[in-house]
Amino acid sequence: MRSRVWCGTTAAVLGLLAAGCGGGAKDSASGDTAAKSVSDGYPVTVTDCAGAKTTFAAAPKKIVTSNASSLELLLRLGAGDEVIGTGFPPGKGTLPAALDARAQKVTVLGRAVIPKEKLLGSGADLYLDTFASMGGMGGAAGDAPTEAEYKAAGIKHIYLKSTACASTLKSPVPDLSAVEDDITSLGAVTGTGAKAKELVAGMKKKVDAVQTAVGGTARSKRPTYFFFDYDAGTKQPSVVCNRQVANAVITLAGARNAFADCDGDYQQVGWEDVISKNPDWIQLGVRNRGSEAANKKAFDGAEKWLRTNAATKGLKAVKDGHFLRIGSEQTTIAGVTNADTVQQIAKTLYPGKVG
Structure with a gap:
């Protein structure tokens, strides 16, 4: 099985959530750094999934991100100058x-x-962690630090709650509000509240436009949709369940997640389960390889596998050629591009209705 190098969840996870804090000191959209005083928007308090609080008296100056998605979000917020290192670059x-x-x-x-x-x-x-603990993902990395060790090193440790805490949610994820909360919260922590507000507004505008166009479609009339996580392996498919952000992306786009009846974030199933769902559309979920040519090769590989595998070649979506070539990251990991994916899926499923 291909390793899901960017994902891993445990029962004990933390998350990022603003506790009613103000706009922030640095307007990254205009580059204005004059108002960086501690009193402007601080202190900022965030909580983890269990409710434990972390307070920031001022914006962090030296940030390490767990992976590319956390880094991308900080860059979009305008806090990239404070990032001193990353994992999963x-x-x-x-x-x-x-x-x-x-x-x-x-x-x-x-x-x-x-x-x-x-x-x-x-x-x-x-x-800043995108996911829950990855400590079990490989001996080479060693054990993950304990919270006591983070504290001793002077490091505040927070997560993107919409992704990290997905497996602990008690109900399905119907929209991108948790992602928007993460962006707002991180904006408050880093003093980029104005930019965070701008990013969230942009997301809402795109999603609202899709909802206006297709939101009134009866559930029974909506096509079923299977996210084929090609990079997670083909021997036993790993599907996105109703607590995963992808469930919200698919639902907002006017489709029905084929595995919306699965409680949790991810679950391994058998191909017979996929066959029984017989989806109308299949997204070829592959991770970005870094170039258009490399991405095309990966998408081609995923499609070829579905078309030639005895278990999948008879699926309705496969026979109809109903494939969407949209990357995994922008669908399954919290970020600004979740809204772009909603728009992209809707344009494909409802041609002529979505601008």
């Missing part, structure tokens, strides 16, 4: 051109999970 060309050059300048502390000693000795004052 983005490949060259995997981020939009405006962000890619800056992302490539960030020090790589680990090609995968950042080794414990390197993270604790990084000099960071904030570690």
Whole structure:
């Protein structure tokens, strides 16, 4: 099975959520850094999934990110200058051109999970995690630091709650409000509240337009949709369940997640389960390889597998050629591009209705 290098969840997870804090000190959209005083928008308090609080008296100055998605969000917020290192770095060309050059300048502390000693000795004052603990993902990385070790190193440790805490949710995820809360919260923490507000407004505008166009479609009339996680392996498919952000993306786009009856974030099923669902559309979920040619090759590989495998070649979506070539990250990991994916799916499923 191909390793899901960017995902892993445990029962004990933390998350990022603003506790009613103000706009922030640095307007990253205009580059205005004059109002960085502690009193402007601070202190900011965030909570984890269990309700434990972390308070920031001022914006962090040395941030380490767990992976490319956390890094991308900070770059979009305008807090990229404060990032001193990352794990799971983005490949060259995997981020939009405006962000890619800056992302490539960030020090790589680990090609995968950042080794414990390197993270604790990084000099960071904030570690931003996209996922729950990845400590079990490989002995080479060593054990994940304990919260006591983070504290001793002077590192505040927070997560993107909409992704990290997905498996602990008690009900399905119907929309992108948790993602928007993460962006707002991170804006408050980093003093980029104005930019966070702008990003969230942009997301809402795109999603609202889709809802206006297709939101009134009766559920029974909506096509069924299967996210084929090609990079997670083909021997036993890993499907996105109703607590995963992809469930919200699919639902908002006017489709029905084929595995919306699965409680949790991900679940491994058998191909017989996929056959019984017989989806109308299949998204070829592959991770960004860093170039258009490499991505095309990966998408081609995923489609070829579905067309030639005895278990899947008879599926309705396969016979109809109903494939969507949309990357995994922008569908399953919290970020600004979730709204773009909603729009992209809706345009394909409802041609002529979505602008």
